Amino acid sequence: MGRSPCCDGEAGVKKGPWTPEEDKLLVDYIQEKGHGSWRRLPKLAGLNRCGKSCRLRWTNYLRPDIKRGRFTDDEEKLIIHLHSLLGNKWSSIATKLPGRTDNEIKNYWNTHLRKKLLGMGIDPVTHRPRTDLSLLAGLPGLLAAAGNFGGAGSATGAWDMNALRLQADAAKFQLLQGLVRALTTAAAPVPAPAPSMDNLMALLAASNGGQHGGSGVDQGMLLQQCQWDGMNNLPALTSSAPASGMQNISGMFDGLGSMDGLSSTELGGHGGASGSNVTVDAVAPPRPMVAGDQECNNNGGGGVLFEETPASSPFDGLESLNLMDEINTDGGWKDLLEQMSWLNSSDL
DNA sequence: AACCGAAGCAACCGCCCACGA
DNA sequence: ATCGTGGGCGGTTGCTTCGGT
Incomplete structure (x- = not known):
């Protein structure tokens, strides 16, 4: 049947980056009354935003339990491992990484980990060695990674080490x-x-x-x-x-x-x-x-x-x-x- | 110093599903 | 059984920042 976007028809609804004032309005409202219905929240909170935008802002940025900053090596390996099991189920992956949002993990994957795996000659979709021509360019990195993993062990154990070796x-x-x-x-x-x-x-x-x-x-x-x-x-x-x-x-x-x-x-x-x-x-x-x-x-x-x-x-x-x-x-x-x-x- | 391209990231879009009327 | 609504999710976009020339 399909469904129109939640913000359709809401002329003049603001889009784009959130201002500190908007953030404060949203945080204050949710901390006081909870978010309740996201669709009704903007009016009640005095925000000229659509409910969906408010929900995203809250869940991805303003939530108090969000951990910001660089992903640790262990988090990185866990993401790769979980992605190999779950695929692009970012929300499922996020549940295993306290304080990290699905959006953050997704972005990190797309900007860092995906390239990292590609550079190692591993298909980021299948988590298997790539079979296309660009494999050549990635092999040095793959081998280097395999070699590095052969050194100091990581806290997440041997699964990724062995996988990398085999893939190399x-x-x-x-x-x-x-x-x-x-x-x-x-x-x-x-x-x-x-x-x-x-x-x-x-x-x-x-x-x-x-x-x-x-x-x-x-x-x-x-x-x-x-x-x-x-x-x-x-x-x-x-x-x-x-x-x-x-x-x-x-x-x-x-x-x-x-x-x-x-x-x-x-x-x-x-x-x-x-x-x-x-x-x-x-x-x-x-x-x-x-x-x-x-x-x-x-x-x-x-x-x-x-x-x-x-x-x-x-x-x-x-x-x-x-x-x-x-x-x-x-x-x-x-x-x-x-x-x-x-x-x-x-x-x- | 200025320009340009790449990288990173926040936010948006559109589809889907669950649920209730 | 059908339809409408709310919310969640993954994909994509576009702005900002950074580094190289």
Whole structure:
């Protein structure tokens, strides 16, 4: 049926910021008589406002039990946790944070926490690792956060620490998956022996090294469950790529991380050990989804944190790009790849 | 010092639901 | 069963402040 706003027809009702005088009128009236009917309150209190505006002003700002000021770390973590459980049920979340209003929490979420999660590569809606291209930009923050959490514990316990670790691991795995697919698709078509899954496992395990313990097990399980078909059919990165292909992915990323002086035809290898010069101008047609990809993405067992995205990875779109144009564009892939310092050998 | 864009936040808008007549 | 009202909620807007150039 619908309903007209409470202030419709009330010509001349004031809107906008409240003055101290209005605040005093409202507070005095409510403290003396209670708010009663919000619709009638403005007239009774001598305010030229609609009842709804009075209610909002009272509940969000004037109520005596409101706690103002910065959110504490514990409050922050609690909000994130509750949001992961309740979604945008701000009023429900607010009931768990004494002195905080739903509006305040909502604003804090939209202005701080949402960006924070995005920066960490976590989808603020699903609280899972993001699967879009901007994942790249967020990974350093995600990993840093995971690393930081590995240090001093927080008062709210280990739930968020473990979640962050897992999400960081999952995001790293996704990034590797996508990068390898993108590069191998765009690279020379010379077939090569299948890479060893053990090599990738070792690579990922090494990427965990020192930062935090425990999650390597999850990652290994993840890989075993996925049976990533794409890896089993991995073509050579270049004709000069080592037979073991994936063994040198670390060196390959080294090159990507310092590619300021790239020519138009090559991703300069890091020389020596890796020696991978990936020709990327000849962009291959998009690689069709293989059975293993689907299986990997749909495999929700074991608490896998991946979203079930048909696109399968952040890099599906990348496969059809002219990589060098993108990479050499300021603010484009070049910038993104420069942010991928975490992929350098110190980490891998 | 002036300008501009980004960030933060208070307040508004519109939809929805519960409840009573 | 239907309708009107009151109130709550989430989303959005727009003003203010801040920081960078």
